[in-house]
Amino acid sequence: MCTNLVERRDSDVLLSExxxxxxxxxxxxxxxxYRFGASRTYYEIVEERLAALSEVAVSGYSTWxxxx
Incomplete structure (x- = not known):
């Protein structure tokens, strides 16, 4: 009887943990x-802003x- 009680208590402790x-x-x-979702949203904002700049490539230089 005592063994069952101890096993039950141990099981309850393990379940709680x-x-x-x-x-x-x-x-x-x-x-x-949440953080990954926010990062995706910021990426989309940056993409929109870069598209709005309508950059023209200049030889020898990288665009933004x-x-x-």
Missing amino acids: LTGLAAELEAGVAANL ADFL
Whole structure:
């Protein structure tokens, strides 16, 4: 009887730790997805601004679009 109680307590502790780790992992994933989404948005803004510049290539020089 005592062994079952100890095993049950150990299982509960392990489940609690596993649940905590899963929550931390999920929070990290959400934070990274947010950052990657923001990076994509900034990239699109830069692309739009570069297109609006209508750069003309000059021999021997890189354009801003090529540089970035």
